[in-house]
Amino acid sequence: MGKTKSKILIVEDEPIIASDIEMTLEDLGYEITSIEDNAEDALKSITEDKPDLVLLDINLEGDIDGVMLAQDINEQHKIPFVYLTSNADKLTINRVKRTNPAGFVLKPFNEKDLQSNIEIALYSSSKIDTEIDEPTSEFFVKDAGALVKVKVDDILFIQADDNYSRIFTVNKNYLISSTLKKVDNKLPKTNFVRIHRSYIVNINFIDKIKDGYLFIEKHQLPIGRSYHETLNNRITKL
Numbered sequence: 001m002g003k004t005k006s007k008i009l010i011v012e013d014e015p016i017i018a019s020d021i022e023m024t025l026e027d028l029g030y031e032i033t034s035i036e037d038n039a040e041d042a043l044k045s046i047t048e049d050k051p052d053l054v055l056l057d058i059n060l061e062g063d064i065d066g067v068m069l070a071q072d073i074n075e076q077h078k079i080p081f082v083y084l085t086s087n088a089d090k091l092t093i094n095r096v097k098r099t100n101p102a103g104f105v106l107k108p109f110n111e112k113d114l115q116s117n118i119e120i121a122l123y124s125s126s127k128i129d130t131e132i133d134e135p136t137s138e139f140f141v142k143d144a145g146a147l148v149k150v151k152v153d154d155i156l157f158i159q160a161d162d163n164y165s166r167i168f169t170v171n172k173n174y175l176i177s178s179t180l181k182k183v184d185n186k187l188p189k190t191n192f193v194r195i196h197r198s199y200i201v202n203i204n205f206i207d208k209i210k211d212g213y214l215f216i217e218k219h220q221l222p223i224g225r226s227y228h229e230t231l232n233n234r235i236t237k238l
Contacts, residue, residue: 009051013037039064054081070099
């Protein structure tokens with residue numbers, strides 16, 4: 001039995017370049033799951049096809065560029081991505097660094113450079129600890145110099161606040177020095193769902209969903225476009 005081919009999703013909005021990349025990768029022995037030119041279709045493809053790696057351009061069709069898409073990939077999927085782009089200005093590089101890419105290749109690309117970046121990314125991904133913690137029913141947070149117990153069932157929602165997170169409970173709000181991703185790893189998936197890159201909500205407290213917003217008590221929270229389907233699948237409808 002032959003070695004299983006690594007599956008790669010190409011996200012590129014220039015058809016000729018995308019076709020060139022596809023032929024190059026196929027010649028190198030990779031399987032191409034699909035070619036997408038926008039972030040929304042790329043996220044759907046990741047969910048459906050489960051590629052091992054995403055080859056990602058920065059300039060894409062639509063309002064969400066490749067860097068913003070990379071943030072969504074980090075939040076929703078645990079797969080590596082390699083940028084393949086002609087953009088190498090200082091501002092772009094600074095944005096790119098914050099997404100922790102597995103590689104960065106400049107266009108026009110060199111076949112050996114592209115292959116080495118992909119192989120290193122795939123190898124590193126196979127070795128990385130997923131860092132997913134066991135879900136918990138309660139945890140302690142710092143509040144006014146004390147450690148206070150917070151019951152997970154009392155959490156309404158959590159909001160990202162740069163490298164911090166703000167936890168909204170039925171009684172009080174807490175600001176903690178953990179990223180939203182780290183908090184998400186500790187929450188039971190049965191009750192909590194991500195609705196936006198900045199929000200995780202407790203399904204049990206949702207009062208209403210309307211016009212792209214979700215309502216919990218007095219709070220109105222935006223639903224990210226790429227999260228609509230996930231939310232829709234998690235709630236019970238009659």
